[in-house]
Amino acid sequence: MKDKNYYILTTNQDTQFSRIFSEEKISAIQGDWRYFQCSRRCHDELYDSVETLHKLNDAIGPDLRVPTDMIPRCPKCGAEMEPWVRSWVFLEGKKYHEEHNKLNAFLKKNMHKKVLFLELGVGRMTPMFIQEPFWDLTYAWPGAFYITINPRDAIVPDELKNKGMAIREDIAKVLADTRKIFSGEMK
Template sequence: MEYECPTGKPYYDLMELLRGKNYHIMTTNQDFQFTRVVPEEKLSAIQGDSRFFQCSRRCHDELFYNHDMIYAMNDAIDENLCIPTELIPRCPKCGAELEPWVRGYTFLEGQKYRDEYRKINEFLQANKDRKILFLELGVGRMTPMFIQEPFWNLTYALPQAFYITVNPKDALLPQELSSKGLAIKGDIAIVLRDAVKTASGERMDDRYQDEN
């Protein structure tokens, strides 16, 4: 069950690297692990969040926090791996089944969806003239249009932008960004772990210099 899955160490390592920095995270992950380590105002989950249900008919714009519904269904599973019909989540307006608010054929692009994009767009507008790093972690080639290609375009367009991609398989750097980017082909967990060690060493060196 997603509610009980522990948050992976790479998430904590990433947040350690971002500590004290101005940042915003845009993610296509729907497993809400980022919500455990990142304030909601600094996170844009642009492909949905499985903590929420939506009407499968999209008859209205409301989302439903599903924690209690999920646990009630889980507790009621019988020996045949079935649950009582009355526990199937249904829309209070039209009676259709509720379904996870994640990207699919009936994905609800309502107010919360627009809010997720509003947050990242406000961050970009406020920081477009500053030094800005677009750090892409684990984005593959199945859906490059959501993060990878926008990052490429923004890095190319913004004068002080730099782009880093970390991916064990699809670490791609367009030729147009050869002087403004870096592709690291490797395990994200190892790269972040090593980056934290390096950054911690630098902070210790800084303290030593301050004391002397």
């Protein structure tokens, strides 16, 4: 990906992509475990959670509890803090909109180019976040092509049969085989 024009849209909240790719190239649209938010959503700020989570983990006692005075509290209203991940109280505020704006800026800039929408492991639980938008954009953009890799849920709508491909295999195997092909190890 080094010299490629790419962007990553993810519903994963585990920050694995940010370990390898630049934050400017990623939109985590369902939150990120590295942040806390107020459980009451009394204000639109997120707080770093990493150090606190490490301290909480270290403080877990034999009864699998942490001291109640260590539970992070909102600095504004005193409510318990909650991870900034999709839930009933998920804060769709400034950071959420920033993630969407980064994605939309990339899409707008590249809409008239050849674009590959590569979907890795998106299941049927939340198709409205990645799968269906990818289908819509592939259908609408003349230079777009869609590939889905998923052992169970690889689906290409009839409307995209000439602009899409479903690979019903394990993602790790497909990516390893692809790497071998491009390095000349596999013919």
